[in-house]
Amino acid sequence: MSYPSCRFIVVPLCLAIGLALSPATLAATQASTATTLDAVQVTAADASAQARERLRHLPGASNVIDVASTPRRLASSADVLAYQPGISAASPGNEGTKVSIRGSGINRGPGAHASGIAVSIDGLPLTGAGGTPYELLEPLWLSRVEVLRGANGMTRGALALGGAIDYISRSGRDSPGLQLHYEAGSRGYQRRGLGWGGVDGEHDYYLAYADTEFDGYQRHAAGDGQGAMANLGWQLRPDLHTRLFVRYRQTAHQTPGRLTRAQIRNDPRAANPANLAIDAQRPQPGSSWIGNVTTLQLDADSTLQAGLVYHRYPMDLNESLYRQQLDYAGLNATLDYQRRHPLFGRDSETTLGLRLAHDLDADVRESLRRPANGYPAGTRTRDFSHHGSDSTLHLGNRLALAERLELQTGLALVHTRRDVQVRWPQTGGRLREQDWDYAPRLGLSWQHSTQTQWFGNLSRSLEAPHPWSMIWGSNQYFAAGNGPSSGRQSAPVPMRSQTATTLELGARGQAALGQWELTGYHAHLRHELLSVELQPAPNLFIAENNASPTLHRGVEAGLDSTLWQAAPGRLSLRQAYTFSDFRYRGDARFGRNRLPGLPRHAYQAELRFDHGSGLHAALSTDYASRMAVDYANSYWADSRIVFGSRIGYDAPDGRWQAWAEVRNLGDRRYAATVTPGYDDGGRDLARSTPGEGRSVYAGLRWRLD
Numbered sequence: 001m002s003y004p005s006c007r008f009i010v011v012p013l014c015l016a017i018g019l020a021l022s023p024a025t026l027a028a029t030q031a032s033t034a035t036t037l038d039a040v041q042v043t044a045a046d047a048s049a050q051a052r053e054r055l056r057h058l059p060g061a062s063n064v065i066d067v068a069s070t071p072r073r074l075a076s077s078a079d080v081l082a083y084q085p086g087i088s089a090a091s092p093g094n095e096g097t098k099v100s101i102r103g104s105g106i107n108r109g110p111g112a113h114a115s116g117i118a119v120s121i122d123g124l125p126l127t128g129a130g131g132t133p134y135e136l137l138e139p140l141w142l143s144r145v146e147v148l149r150g151a152n153g154m155t156r157g158a159l160a161l162g163g164a165i166d167y168i169s170r171s172g173r174d175s176p177g178l179q180l181h182y183e184a185g186s187r188g189y190q191r192r193g194l195g196w197g198g199v200d201g202e203h204d205y206y207l208a209y210a211d212t213e214f215d216g217y218q219r220h221a222a223g224d225g226q227g228a229m230a231n232l233g234w235q236l237r238p239d240l241h242t243r244l245f246v247r248y249r250q251t252a253h254q255t256p257g258r259l260t261r262a263q264i265r266n267d268p269r270a271a272n273p274a275n276l277a278i279d280a281q282r283p284q285p286g287s288s289w290i291g292n293v294t295t296l297q298l299d300a301d302s303t304l305q306a307g308l309v310y311h312r313y314p315m316d317l318n319e320s321l322y323r324q325q326l327d328y329a330g331l332n333a334t335l336d337y338q339r340r341h342p343l344f345g346r347d348s349e350t351t352l353g354l355r356l357a358h359d360l361d362a363d364v365r366e367s368l369r370r371p372a373n374g375y376p377a378g379t380r381t382r383d384f385s386h387h388g389s390d391s392t393l394h395l396g397n398r399l400a401l402a403e404r405l406e407l408q409t410g411l412a413l414v415h416t417r418r419d420v421q422v423r424w425p426q427t428g429g430r431l432r433e434q435d436w437d438y439a440p441r442l443g444l445s446w447q448h449s450t451q452t453q454w455f456g457n458l459s460r461s462l463e464a465p466h467p468w469s470m471i472w473g474s475n476q477y478f479a480a481g482n483g484p485s486s487g488r489q490s491a492p493v494p495m496r497s498q499t500a501t502t503l504e505l506g507a508r509g510q511a512a513l514g515q516w517e518l519t520g521y522h523a524h525l526r527h528e529l530l531s532v533e534l535q536p537a538p539n540l541f542i543a544e545n546n547a548s549p550t551l552h553r554g555v556e557a558g559l560d561s562t563l564w565q566a567a568p569g570r571l572s573l574r575q576a577y578t579f580s581d582f583r584y585r586g587d588a589r590f591g592r593n594r595l596p597g598l599p600r601h602a603y604q605a606e607l608r609f610d611h612g613s614g615l616h617a618a619l620s621t622d623y624a625s626r627m628a629v630d631y632a633n634s635y636w637a638d639s640r641i642v643f644g645s646r647i648g649y650d651a652p653d654g655r656w657q658a659w660a661e662v663r664n665l666g667d668r669r670y671a672a673t674v675t676p677g678y679d680d681g682g683r684d685l686a687r688s689t690p691g692e693g694r695s696v697y698a699g700l701r702w703r704l705d
Contacts, residue, residue, distance in 0.1 A: 076097045121289065130359065272537060
């Protein structure tokens with residue numbers, strides 16, 4: 001079945017933004033009416049609005065997502081980050097969402113520790129030297145998500161190409177009372193949640209429990225997860241506030257494996273035979289997160305904030321012929337000083353910050369899962385470790401050059417340390433590296449009118465290689481005669497840090513057609529960290545290495561419009577379009593080939609009607625162009641366009657909320673994610689995970705003050 005060119009989907013959005021930018025439209029638009037916030041109770045919507053206003057001062061693109069009041073299924077980060085320009089988020093059928101911003105971690109397979117984006121929970125770093133785990137990102141515990149795309153993440157010590165994502169927990173101040181949540185749907189899906197929050201004098205508290213179970217779209221894809229969290233705040237004195245965060249969650253899921261394009265077209269619910277044969281699965285026995293953020297108001301113009309978190313996240317990977325038991329633990333910290341002061345006779349604000357991510361443990365025990373070559377299951381094959389630490393000192397300033405013109409400057413110094421070695425059956429080839437690097441940033445924002453802001457920035461980003469990739473990307477192996485260790489990597493290899501120089505230009509504002517944003521960027525990368533599947537399951541082997549020079553460029557556009565509003569209700573349309581052009585810049589073998597793993601065009605839209613009684617109904621669409629599945633661009637995954645619908649009711653008193661939705665109405669068969677190969681020679685190999693077919697879900701939330 002064929003579909004129209006993407007231009008027929010994108011044109012309405014582009015025309016709408018063009019009209020929004022036109023002087024005639026701006027002249028006809030009245031200034032927005034100021035909103036007076038509740039002086040007593042802070043809601044999640046209030047907090048999101050305040051976050052948007054704060055990020056408006058950045059000379060670059062950002063997103064603020066109100067999660068707490070979203071009336072639809074939020075099973076993973078792919079659901080949370082939907083309908084957002086500039087963000088690609090796709091689920092392989094479990095929580096191991098593949099998230100990319102501006103091509104960050106473009107080739108990372110789903111389920112792996114994510115890279116290219118600095119992820120935090122409540123401002124405390126979740127991303128470590130080894131990447132970003134995902135099991136603690138339970139959507140029911142979130143109030144909102146703040147995304148600072150690209151160089152804008154530098155204000156929080158994030159220097160990666162994709163920027164920063166901060167997942168903000170619910171608190172007793174924005175989620176008071178007792179809250180119950182239940183949702184269920186196709187293929188055994190169930191999600192249950194319980195939350196209790198409130199304010200008691202100088203204290204606020206929020207406690208929550210959530211559990212999930214599902215059978216999965218593919219066969220051999222069942223999983224579950226359960227955990228609890230606490231967010232406790234204490235106003236010690238008028239100028240001193242502290243907040244304690246505790247999270248614990250364990251997950252497990254079977255791994256059905258990737259499919260060929262023909263399989264996705266004809267039998268997308270199939271599992272890869274190799275994964276079935278070895279009963280591939282990924283149990284994560286329990287992740288713990290204990291952190292604190294303390295804020296001291298030094299005076300009317302100065303603030304000092306310190307954060308510290310201990311994160312333990314053991315893993316038990318059973319997704320190949322080998323079992324890998326990983327002991328992961330890290331200690332992460334932040335320290336931020338902020339001061340408003342005059343500079344050159346102008347209003348100014350200076351920030352000085354330190355962001356630390358340090359591995360306490362990163363040790364691996366590897367053994368055989370099945371009898372092989374005369375050795376029984378459980379035979380020890382290797383012990384290795386891959387420790388690292390990343391330290392970032394960042395200094396920034398925002399200076400008012402004129403009433404409507406602001407200059408932002410920044411400089412970050414980065415120290416990275418890597419300590420990697422195979423300890424058994426032989427010790428040798430230990431790799432110990434330390435490196436210093438820097439990242440400057442220059443940005444301008446111009447408030448053209450009360451309705452329109454223009455911005456731009458020029459920056460340098462960098463990302464050190466993950467310590468584990470120095471082993472898995474190694475070309476050194478144990479020779480024959482080393483028993484069950486023969487053929488396994490024997491020593492790490494050095495890798496270089498990925499760097500990029502990026503120019504970003506854009507604008508945002510409010511016009512007759514709604515709230516809009518339009519951003520373009522152009523990045524030249526050196527030593528990009530790219531991964532490739534060298535061996536499929538059951539002896540799964542995915543390596544990561546530095547690439548020749550590459551280019552990332554794109555356009556990110558968003559528009560939220562009120563199409564009609566009268567006494568009965570409101571008809572609105574929100575749209576998000578992302579154009580991505582990622583390619584080599586004259587590679588010796590692949591020339592200017594596109595980098596595989598992400599679609600060039602992506603468009604999401606939702607048309608929604610809200611009735612004054614609390615009833616609402618919505619229709620949605622999701623389009624993505626085809627994706628290359630290998631670096632040679634010899635084979636491509638199909639494009640997709642899927643539709644969905646939703647109906648719901650929000651009680652006027654806010655006590656309860658109910659909804660039902662149908663996803664993929666046409667039961668479209670498509671690839672959700674791609675894990676690329678090197679050169680498939682035009683063959684249809686198993687590189688893709690299928691997107692979810694037609695599914696029905698329903699949910700209910702109830703709150704008692």
